[in-house]
Amino acid sequence: MLANVKEMLEKAKAGGYAVGAFNTVNLETTKAIIETAQELSSPVILQMTEKTFDYAGGRAIFHLIKNISEFYANDIPIGIHLDHGKNFEVVMRAMDIGFTSVMYDGSRKEYVDNLMMTKKIVDIAHAQGVVVQAELGNVPYLGEIQTEGIDWERYMTDPDQAAQFSSETGIDTLAVAIGNAHGFFREREQPDYDRLSAVASRVDLPLVLHGSSDWHEDRISEVIKRGISCFNVDTAVRVAFVSGLREVLRDGDETDLRKIMGSAKDSAKKAVKEKILAFGSSGKA
Numbered sequence: 001m002l003a004n005v006k007e008m009l010e011k012a013k014a015g016g017y018a019v020g021a022f023n024t025v026n027l028e029t030t031k032a033i034i035e036t037a038q039e040l041s042s043p044v045i046l047q048m049t050e051k052t053f054d055y056a057g058g059r060a061i062f063h064l065i066k067n068i069s070e071f072y073a074n075d076i077p078i079g080i081h082l083d084h085g086k087n088f089e090v091v092m093r094a095m096d097i098g099f100t101s102v103m104y105d106g107s108r109k110e111y112v113d114n115l116m117m118t119k120k121i122v123d124i125a126h127a128q129g130v131v132v133q134a135e136l137g138n139v140p141y142l143g144e145i146q147t148e149g150i151d152w153e154r155y156m157t158d159p160d161q162a163a164q165f166s167s168e169t170g171i172d173t174l175a176v177a178i179g180n181a182h183g184f185f186r187e188r189e190q191p192d193y194d195r196l197s198a199v200a201s202r203v204d205l206p207l208v209l210h211g212s213s214d215w216h217e218d219r220i221s222e223v224i225k226r227g228i229s230c231f232n233v234d235t236a237v238r239v240a241f242v243s244g245l246r247e248v249l250r251d252g253d254e255t256d257l258r259k260i261m262g263s264a265k266d267s268a269k270k271a272v273k274e275k276i277l278a279f280g281s282s283g284k285a
Contacts, residue, residue, distance in 0.1 A: 002069050003077030005101035006131040006172045008043050009206035013229040017280035018220075021045035021081060021208070022272060023234035025052050028261045029241060030065055032268035034073050040273065040282040045079040045101075045230070050090045062097050076285040081133075083232065091121055095130055103133040103175070111161065118169045126170065133208060134169060136162050137177025155179075156192055163202035173230065174199075175208040178223075191219060193226055200227025208232065220278045233275050240271035 012019050024030045024046050037044035046065050053061075062080065069078040081101040082094040091102050104121045106114035118134045125132045137157035157176045166174055176199055178192040200207060206229035212220070213236035220231070244267025248260050276282055 001074045001077060002066065002100075003043065003079055004131065005045060005079035005081055006206070008045070008077055008079055009173055009208075009229045012043075012281065012284070013206045013227075015284065016224065017284060018224050018228055019043050019045060019079075019230050019281050020272070020275050020279050021047050021079075021083070021230055021232045022237055022275075023047055023049065023052070023083060023232070024061070024065070025056060026061075027064060028265040029237060029268055030061075030068060032237070032241070032265045033272050034065075034068055034076075034078065036269045036272040036276065037076050037078070037285075038073055040276050041076065041285040042276045042281040042283070043077040043079075043285055044276070044281075045081050047081040047083040047232070049083050050085065053090075053093070058093065058097050062099065066098070083234075088117060088121065092124075095125065095128060100129065101131040101133070103135070105135050105175075107135040107138050107175075107177075111165075115165055115169060118165075118171060122170045131172045133173040133175060134165070134171045135175035135177075135210070136165050156195055157199055159195065159198035159202050162199050166203045166205055171205065173206045173208050174203055175210055175232075178209075191223065193222060196223060196226045196228070206230060213237075217278045221280075224280065231275070231279060233272075236271045236275065237268050241265070241268040243267055 008019055022033045024033060030046060033044060033046055048061060065080050079101055080099055082099050083103055084105045085091040085094060085103055086105055091104050094102050102125060104118055106117050122132045138155040155177055156179060162174060176196065178196045207227045208230040209223060209228045210232040212231050213233050241264045244264040248254060248263040254260055
């Protein structure tokens with residue numbers, strides 16, 4: 001069943017666990033995420049980027065998730081979310097499609113510009129009952145900056161600034177930077193746990209962590225204890241799906257696309273299961 005993302009994450013925050021927000025791009029990754037969440041009786045968020053809109057058709061994949069959620073998965077809470085909306089236009093596009101949760105990512109902009117655009121989007125979104133996530137600090141991507149000799153202080157969330165930003169914008173959730181990084185970018189050797197605790201003490205909102213696909217259970221449990229209520233997961237599912245695809249194509253002459261894609265879906269399910277169990281959301285549906 002479709003659920004309110006803010007309410008889902010507030011429940012996780014109060015319960016001391018986190019919800020997985022998994023990126024999907026097609027039928028198979030969508031079913032891998034939802035089927036695994038059903039098997040584990042876990043709340044889950046499915047999210048898409050602007051690139052996925054362009055690849056699959058924004059309305060097409062939104063309604064694919066919506067229909068599967070309503071007709072085949074009415075036993076678990078499912079949120080649908082726009083991931084990394086980089087400008088006003090794409091956030092408005094998502095809301096027009098029907099998204100009830102959006103992320104405006106102004107983290108690469110100057111602080112004042114990020115704050116002002118986020119506030120503008122929040123005012124419009126809240127009038128329509130749409131939940132808004134913002135990002136403060138900078139979670140880098142591979143190829144965006146040099147991976148060696150990084151001054152991580154420049155990229156991590158400032159706790160006092162986070163308090164001001166959250167108060168002035170009225171956002172519902174905040175994505176934070178504590179040395180985490182997207183994809184295959186080399187992260188800070190040790191996450192800044194104390195910084196996360198400081199942000200959580202100043203910001204009474206569910207906090208979100210991007211770029212944690214490769215994190216192990218010890219790091220995951222530590223940041224949940226310190227305030228993280230949601231993890232974004234993209235790379236882990238993509239790698240598992242592609243690995244499963246390569247394996248079935250390499251090992252035989254199968255031409256039935258249902259079997260080929262079904263095998264890749266099963267590989268993705270294993271990655272999703274591992275994350276849900278680590279996040280502690282199993283049984284929390």
